[in-house]
Amino acid sequence: MKQILTSSIALLLGVSSLAMAGNEPAQVGPRPLYLVNDMEDGELKNKLQSCSAGPFHRTDFSIGHRGAAMQFPEHTKESYLAAIAMGAGVLECDVTFTKDKQLVCRHSQSDLHTTTDVLAHPDLAKKCTVPFKPANPATGEDAQVECRTSDFTLAEFKTLKGKMDGANPKATTVEEYMQGTPGWRTDLYSQTGTLMTHAESAELFKKYGVKVTPELKSAAVEMPFNGFSQEMYAQKLVDELKQVGFSAKDAYVQSFNLDDVKYWINKTPEFGKQAVYLDDRMYEQEGFVATLDNMKALSDAGVNIIAPPLYALLALDNDKKIVPSEYAKLAKQADLDIIAWTLERSGPLAQGGGWYYQSVSEQIDQDGDMMKVLDVLAQDVGVLGVFSDWPSTVTYYANCMDI
Structure with missing residues (x-):
């Protein structure tokens, strides 16, 4: 217990406990086992319960969505450090810009x-x-x-x-x-909330040896903004990663704007190879239906990784069992890798999980169902990784399943 507390405090103070320990342990805390114990009885539950003693280590399958935003103020140093402690191998800074065109971490401008x-x-x-x-x-x-x-x-x-x-x-x-914090979150850890620039976040991630997935956010202002074009914006994100020392293999630059992804593919091909297209077509384009042709159009343009919301990847079969969706199958047929978002963002799942689980809501009625969804994403869909607001859940699962 003393060792765990010491490591936690060291992380929160910005001291590299990983360097002190000489390896990359993860502190998953009580939540993953709470979810496992809440599952329906069966083989998956038994397997996950068998891993409760650990040990747990960092994994790239676990992606910190805005850090550890379920309990910590998103895109703050404290949120990022919490996610690192929970074993997230990849961390996200949503990137926007200030009046003087400096890149900062915020979910929206x-x-x-x-x-x-x-x-x-x-x-x-x-x-x-x-x-x-x-x-x-x-x-x-x-x-x-x-x-x-x-x-x-x-x-x-x-x-x-x-x-x-x-x-x-x-x-x-x-x-x-x-005073608007949802009741299932907490203000317990919001007493500091240190804001960060994109470069500062990259330096922090580099220090702790985690990979980075910065998202270029859409501008609320008209672009170009005082001479700052969309292309300059996309390039500056990559330039700041390079300046900190990130190699392209440790970076997954991402955007909902396909033109941004194509810019990276064409202008910074080493980073473009792992650029992630955040696919919002199913809810932004009225009447959108995934087809092999529109999936292959992405891969033909050089896109290798897509990231849709959880519900786009899941469906119910005739027996009401959660299975991969047609979207997921077509993406794989088009040789696209997949990242899913976002676990732990819906609060308690007793009412079907809301927006993120809409395609399988009939089978979502308790918190433990989160692990059932995660298992389908990992084993049946075959995703590269899963964004989570509380990364220890994904870390626990990935370690238990040897991902």
Whole structure:
């Protein structure tokens, strides 16, 4: 116990416990076994229970989605360190930019009002694209506010503190608005929330020996932005990885914008080889149906890895068993590798798991079903890795199954 606590504290203080130990252990904590114990009885549950004593080690199959965002403020140093401690072998910085065109880690260019304490800084809050307007209980109108990274210089951005993503839309005061953390998350670890630039996150990941998967986010501002074009934006992301010393084999640059992926394939082919197309066609393109032709069109363009949401990869067969979807089968036929997102982002699964599990919701009614889904993704779909808001769950599974 003392050794575990010492390692945890060392990580949170930024000291390389991995260097001290000379290997890459993972601290999975109680949640994975809680999920396993909540599973329906059967062979899979027995197998996963047999691994409870560990040992557990870091694995590239476990990808930290925004760090460990289920319990830590996303895209903060503390969230990243927690994910590293849990054995995530790949970490994500969602990349956007500031007013002075510096790359920073935020899920969206327009989320500072829900993911940071910017509204608690009056001098900065008044610079927001849409300054805070309280809700109107008489009319039912929600509070309005939008604070973008591009509203602030990097120096101003660095004065902010990350908080758990959430807001109270019925708030009549800034203080009420900022108190919106979902009940199944926690504010216990949001007392620091150190924001990071993309370069700083890459330096941190390099220090701990984990791989990186930065996502180039869509700009909320019109591009080019003060002379900063989309191509310059995509190139700067790669340049900062190179400057820190990341080799292309340890980086999975990603984007929902296929043109970004094609840019990397054509202009930085060493990084383009592992560039990830975040496939949103099934919910952004009305009437989209996966076909072998539209999957092969991606591979013909040089795309090697696609990453759709969990539900796109799963279906129910005639016996209501969770199986690979037609999308997943066609992607494999087109020689595309697959990464799935996002486990541990739906909260308790008693009501079917919500958006991420929509294609198999009939078979999702307890937290332990998360492991059932993970097993289908790993064994039947054959994904390269799984994004999770609490990476220890995937780390536990991957170690137990020797992935």
